[in-house]
Amino acid sequence: MLASLNDPFQQISPSAHDIPTMHFEPLGKEVKALMVWPRFPPSFWGFEGVLEMVPEKSVMPPLGLITVAALCPSSWVIRLLDLSFEELREEDLLWADLVMVSSMQAQRIDTLDVLSRARRLGRRTFIGGPWASSEPEFLTTQADHVFVGEAEEVFGDIAHQLEQGSAQAIYKVADKPDMSVSPIPRFDLLHMNKYTSMSVQFSRGCPFQCEFCDIITIYGRRPRAKPPEKLIAELDALLALGWRNEVFIVDDNFIGNHKLALQLTHSLAAWQDRSKRVISFYTEASIDLADKPELLASMVEANFMYVFLGIETPSAEALKGSSKFQNLRGDLVTQVSKIRESGLWVLAGFIVGFDSDDETIFERQLQFIDKTAITWAMAGVLQAPPTTALFDRMKREGRLIEDSTATTNFSAPNFKTVLPLPVLLRGLSTLLTGLYTPANYFGRAMRSLESWKPRPAQRPPELPLLYNLRVFVQSIWQQGVCSNYRLAYWRFLLTAIRRWALQPAKMWLAFMVLLSANHFLKYARAVAEDLEAQCQVLEDLELSSQTLAVVTES
Template sequence: MNALLVYPSIPDTYWSFRYALSFQGKRAAQPPLGLMTIAPLLPGHWRKRLVDMNVERLTEAHLAWADVVLISAMLVQRGAVDALLARCRERGLRTVIGGPITSSLAPSMLPATHIVIGEAEEIVSDLARDIENNTARPVYQACERPLLDRCPLPDLSLIRMKRYNTMTIQCSRGCPFQCEFCDIIEIYGRKPRTKPIPQVLAELDQLYAAGWRDSVFLVDDNFIGHKPRAKALLAALSDWQADHGFPFRFITEASLNLADDLDLLHGMQAAQFTSVFLGIETPNESSLLASGKLQNTRRDLVESIRRIQRRGIEVMGGFILGFDTDREDIFDRLVDFIQTSAIPIAMVGLLQAIPGTQLYRRLHSEGRILESGTGNNTGGQLNFLPRMNAASLTRGYRQVLERIYSCDAYYERVLRFLAHCPPPAATQLSLSKLRALLASLLRQGILSPHRRSYWKFLLAAITRYRHSFRTAMTLAVMGYHFQRMTDRICRQDA
């Protein structure tokens, strides 16, 4: 069998980092880890190719070669999935689709030959056998959530690593909390499952042997979901980093209660975690309580963030507008909070009712669902009827984006962050980073209409935060992407 593994294109959003990646000559932020992990579970006599449509075109020659096309996708990729499935149907190709999208949409909404719902580690062998025997069923449903020691090493031979900004590994799945709007707990459960530590280190060994010497994103749903195991892993990561000369800088996702555990923070600092994404959501405690985000309540949010920043770890924040308890003052409150907390990368989105979540079920019972949604919470569209006037909500959302990503506000926030966050350990200046620096000086310092703000920021970074200059330049480039995306989103409302 010729198995063509395809990852559909992701639309341009704040999360794509498209405009920032172009500074380094990169084509995508991360490789398709799910397909790279499933590939080794396919029969050894199958021939495999992987096409990531975010870094290369899917050609007719690719489709002509294939006997079966295996697709993994998220809900946000639905438009690209529909177009891909149509191309495959025209050629009479068998298609298999899995990934989070199949947990969000009914099988009837995905016209693939075969649909895999849930985590596929326990399904792949039966599915492959049935495909070979022409007895494959339309739908395969995972009966249970597998232990992660069943995961093989991702097949790095299927990708060209230099096309990506960050490599990825997964150490755990699931999250112990119960946020109403989150689909993670519905798909992967509330009992975190962790990979054995030797298995995680083997994945790092593989990346190191392949020549990778840049950021590694630990794509866990909540890295500290099981705190004792996270601490044990951090100790092992710290030792591994020291033994190999600290070749990687780690990024991950966690919950805000990370700030309460100094042992965790010390372990992340020792292992050289430089960034963590936190779901902060809102400064409005009534919204946190109503949505089940209890881990963010009864605390000083800014001080919690500051505690993490003081460890040399940048906080990237996720924020949501559109909760039932939001009032007209939420827009000013959110802007003030983001500026005060000095979170440069602030991902602000409109609340989305994702199919399968507690929120979707509640709003559906209240007759407030408009459509299944696109999975893109930063596009400025709603898929439900909010309590606040919908026009006021979407207008306020766009105004928040314009305010936090105006050049002056963004650069001010970055400088405030640099004042709180010690610089990371120095690393070698790679060719791609040098290219990004030169591109920034040209595009932002010479060609941009905001060049006056840029040079003012650069002067402040050089004179006041010289040891953090590389971080300052990285965030300047990120700001370019956010400003371009903000212009696009706000223009579509004009």
């Protein structure tokens, strides 16, 4: 809801949250805005090992920032810095009247550094995005302006306030905007050749009630979507700028409103025919996609190639305990197979550390992932993000670790777990080690490709010959010559060529899987070693505590 009829923003009370009333100088009409996208730490999603071999420097651009850029007045001068491949120099900050940052929790460290540097130089700072929507009170101590919520229907007024000198320290917009008012993002601000894929958004929100998910608390449980023609206008804008590669539809659950998703995919299929299928799609969805054959077929016809599923766990008890009921409505193994056989290759996320998990969960996860042949399996520990039902429950039960600095799913959880922490972290280390041996990784990859049934409508992007040759040579050198898994590499590559050399879709995906081994095998090993180190520290602390107790007693 809006705070009042006269005020389009719900301002958080300074007295209630210890936020001092601030007066800000007017920035004027011709604001120089520097938009900054902070670095992520290495992650499964970062594909850092792949980026070592390709010309691009990042997987995808900051869609939120370039959407806000499209909301800014035309009189503003906007620059964008993506710190995944660009440096933030002092002269960049000094150029700006306003430094605007969007951030996720995982970008916390670099975000705080950006804000601190800007404020030391006397620059005005403004932060929005998922982290700001989760922890606004903390961020009011780090930035001049904090924005909570979605900006489409209100940012014009905020910009006017910034120009006039009446801006607030914190804005909280409770209403969820009509997605039809969302503008075409400013793709022109991007160094497009630095990204392996572009991103667009069709919908926000998810109808489910998973206890650990902050999507439903930030974006709501009623999915809202753009009209198909609006998303197609964004794709046309990408085509006009020369984009001819993958596009990630970043919806947290693309099928949250499956009827709207079906309408879109019908429109996308027609658009693909007009545009000669030079773009392929991938997205995220809930596993009940398996129960929607018409939507599956339409996604395939629209040139979706693969989909990420939030499977989380094969434990029915854990799924029930975390209110992920949609994963209890069918057999998970059968559902994964149905989606893949229908034409969409499957990758998935997995979680350990639910209250019902015991020491057998790690082997059960390993067996499930092997049985389903999910090659890219992102496994991590459960966290309780602020605003979630899990966070609230942990607080009520006195289990929340208030001063936790956890930023990833490989950090110790921000709550006291039922499973002893060393057991949990070492179990995850063992799980990752088992998933990402060369034999297990390439074995799952081969079986997943054998069972994947692409259709004639699915065409991978056709990249320039010189680009492909460059990447292939880098792969042969780094993986086929220098790596410690080169024998498995050559065995997989030669088998793929022998079986699928005349099937472009399968050969394209096989080469993606091959390149990605350089990321998953190395990153999983590094994480497993770090988890072991965390366990050792915990065990040393426990030993020291026991020794001190004995000494004290004696």
